[in-house]
Amino acid sequence: MLTERQRELFKIIVEEYIQTAKPVGSKSICERLNCSSATVRAEMSALEEIGLLEKTHISSGRIPSEKGYRYYVDNLMQPKELSGEDMLKLQCIMDNKSLALTDVISKSMEIIAEMTNYTAIVLGQSSKDNLVSKVEVIPIDDEKLVAIVVTDKGHVEHRNLYLEGKVSSVDIAKTVELINKLILGTPISEVSSFLEFQVKPIISNYVERHEILYNAFYNAFNDFANTNHVNMAGRVNMLKQPEFSDADRIREIVSKFEDKDIVNTIKEEGNGINIYIGSENHFDDDVTVIRTKYVIDGEEGTIALIGPKRMDYDRVIALLNYINDNINK
DSSP states (O other): OOOHHHHHHHHHHHHHHHHHOOOOOHHHHHHHSSSSHHHHHHHHHHHHHTTTTESSSOOOOOEEOHHHHHHHIIIIOOOOOOHHHHHHHHHHHHHHHSHHHHHHHHHHHHHHHHHHTTTEEEOOOOOGBBBBBEEEEEETTEEEEEEEEETSSSOEEEEEEEEESSSOOOHHEEEEEEEEHTTTTTTTHHHHHHHIIHHHHHTTOOOHHHHHHHHHHHHHHHHHHOOOHHHHHHHGGGGGGGGGGGGGHHHHHHHHHHHHHHHHOOOOSSSSSEEGGGGSSOTTTTTTEEEEEEEEEEEEEEEEEEESSSSOHHHHHHHHHHHHHHTTT
């Protein structure tokens, strides 16, 4: 149990370190607490002994430990009031009636990533419950196409199609026309089956090199049905943090953002806004993940911010609360 002075001193250290990324010494605290350096040093030593502070090798100052951040979040932190500027930026997106709600979320998180210098992730539900509304194809070269799939819930996804041989633009157009006719309104999870039993038996009647195109579309839709939608903003923001100046750590963090399996561990199952500090998250021991679940028209997803453990917790909580409050209106 901390004394009132220890609580106040500890809160000062955490919030100063969050802002400066520099170990906090006794001199910067004395005037604010109106006590001697000896008293402050003694209290800092006491906080270090119980595991809330750590002493760095390069300074006599202290920094919060992982346990210390958890104590701060659970006992001392209060969400900030959003500034008028922050609120205005987000409200412009929220009030844009031309955007689907999923796009509102993604664009809002892009803005928050820019505001905070952290990495924002929107992890949507897989498309199993979406119905195919339209399929379009853009040729890239003789052996590569981009298939664009639009669903009834407003999702727009693209997949690269790699052809095992050259096919004519006429055959491509005929295949797309046939697919649109036969699978319109089909759940994404059932498209592969529809292709096999509805399209495959008749495609040879219309398309010369049908096997090449059929295989490409089948693989694309199978992948589409089993992949979560992931939007990421501010991927390189983590590299701006002084904690990640080491080249090996930079490569490790970047590789984790590229790994779909690791990113998918960010999915939030609980209610409210939840904070996972260091070893509490499955992403990386040196970061904090703050995430919350959203529900739109029965479809669930996760929004999250990833930053250093030295995260501006009170501001992040306020921003995510604002998003939650407005998308659930």
